[in-house]
Amino acid sequence: RFSPVRNDPWLNQHSKPVLLAWRANQELQPVLDRTTAIKYVSKYVSKPETVSDSYNQALTAF
Structure with a gap:
């Protein structure tokens, strides 16, 4: 079984x-x-x- 050390700053916490x-x-x-929870939801919905371009074109055509 391969179990590398998890010290990479780009590796986020996850659930297998x-x-x-x-x-x-x-x-x-x-x-x-x-x-x-309020801070997380506020940040998520306001990002x-x-x-x-293809989405904008489709929306304009609609």
Whole structure:
């Protein structure tokens, strides 16, 4: 069994069962209180999304 040392700063916390089921990037962080949950959700819903040119064209055509 290969078990490398996990000291890479780019390796995020994850859940192996979720990773195997979802088969996509995910990050696991515990939410320990209400304030942390509110801050996380606020940051997530307000983050800007980059939109592709093809999406803009389809939206304009619609």
